Amino acid sequence: MEDVYLAPAILATPHCCSERIAELQALTGLDVIEQDAPKYVREQRLVLWQSPEGLALQQTGKKAPGPVIVDFVGGAVGHRRKYGGGKSQSIVKAVGIADASRPLSVLDATAGLGRDAFVLATMGSTVTMVERSPIVRALLADGLQRAASDEDAGSIVARMNLLSGHAPELMQGMIGEGRKFDVVYLDPMFPHRDKAAAVKKEMVLFQTLLGPDLDADDLLSPALALAEHRVVVKRPKRAPDLAEQEPGYRLEGKSGRFDIYPLKRF
Ligand SMILES: C[S@@+](CC[C@H](N)C(=O)[O-])C[C@H]1O[C@@H](n2cnc3c(N)ncnc32)[C@H](O)[C@@H]1O
Structure with a gap:
């Protein structure tokens, strides 16, 4: 497998409040993209987003694998x-x-x-x-x-x-x-x-x-x-x-x- 670098960003989703987005930005220094941003901005990226289950890292795109979330409970x-x-x-x-x-x-x-x-x-x-x-x-x-x-x-x-x-x-x-x-x-x-x-x-x-x-x-x-x-x-x-x-x-x-x-x- 070739190592490919995909620019990471924070994905702002409707259910995630602006305080959490600001906190994530301060923690990671990443740019924020909106969920309704044009496809070329969202495609082929690694996105950090606040899912209902926890903070998630995910590659965008149809064939990309599901999110990675740290879960020590389940x-x-x-x-x-x-x-x-x-x-x-x-x-x-x-x-x-x-x-x-x-x-x-x-x-x-x-x-x-x-x-x-x-x-x-x-x-x-x-x-x-x-x-x-x-x-x-x-x-x-x-x-x-x-x-x-x-x-x-x-x-x-x-x-x-x-x-x-x-x-x-x-x-x-x-x-x-x-x-x-x-x-x-x-x-x-x-x-x-x-x-x-x-x-x-x-x-x-x-x-x-x-x-x-x-x-x-x-x-x-x-x-x-x-x-x-x-x-x-x-x-x-x-x-x-x-x-x-x-x-x-x-x-x-x-x-x-x-x-x-x-x-x-x-
Ligand atoms: C293979 S992962 C470790 C996986 C881990 N053992 C686990 O159970 O989840 C290696 C991690 O080490 C971090 N790392 C590598 N070199 C480092 C360094 N010099 N200082 C701090 N972190 C480092 C990387 O950023 C990466 O997240």
């Missing part, structure tokens, strides 16, 4: 929260939650839509998340806010804290302050070329919105300095090692793997 993530495999989940094993006798502090330096962070928070970890894309951050913040008032998900998202910025810089600042996290977790975007890796609509949309994280290698060195016990890197199956640094060991899955850089035993 949907696939909510289902996984209720019926997921607990300690047997590969991310949980990779981070070492099963080995530790206490809840862990995790820095998720590439938060995205917060799915991985939510799984870790469900297992009791406190997760500090960093996301540099204002659009992705707005989607994630919206999901966290809606989940906060849910009876089950509320106590989980209370353990998740979202920071904005460029993760290597933020990590350097934290190192300077003498801070440590048990685990630093990294899942940068990789340039997907094969269909199997691009099946998830979120990932297709992410590729369109963000492209690959070409500076991903810069994440590893500060992560290794900030983590007390290990750094975990999520990679597609055949991707090269991050920063060409071989991990201590790998947990291989069907479509991807976790590279683990162990530092100190739990």
Whole structure:
């Protein structure tokens, strides 16, 4: 699949109030287009819009996939929260939650839509998340806010804290302050070329919105300095090692793997 860049914009729909549009504009810096704007303005765009279910990112056009909304209450993530495999989940094993006798502090330096962070928070970890894309951050913040008032998900998202910025810089600042996290977790975007890796609509949309994280290698060195016990890197199956640094060991899955850089035993 070729990476195509589609100019994103906020779509003002009749049921969304002007205060929310102004808030989204301040958060993302995007232009606003009206729903009745000429077709050439609306076609082939990525639009951020306030749907009744939550803040949504969607590609316009008849064949485009449905909206991406962060939902920690229902949907696939909510289902996984209720019926997921607990300690047997590969991310949980990779981070070492099963080995530790206490809840862990995790820095998720590439938060995205917060799915991985939510799984870790469900297992009791406190997760500090960093996301540099204002659009992705707005989607994630919206999901966290809606989940906060849910009876089950509320106590989980209370353990998740979202920071904005460029993760290597933020990590350097934290190192300077003498801070440590048990685990630093990294899942940068990789340039997907094969269909199997691009099946998830979120990932297709992410590729369109963000492209690959070409500076991903810069994440590893500060992560290794900030983590007390290990750094975990999520990679597609055949991707090269991050920063060409071989991990201590790998947990291989069907479509991807976790590279683990162990530092100190739990
Ligand atoms: C593949 S997605 C992460 C998906 C995430 N693990 C999840 O479960 O939803 C990668 C995200 O990391 C963010 N990112 C990449 N490099 C970053 C950096 N240096 N600082 C902050 N965010 C970064 C990207 O903007 C993107 O949203």
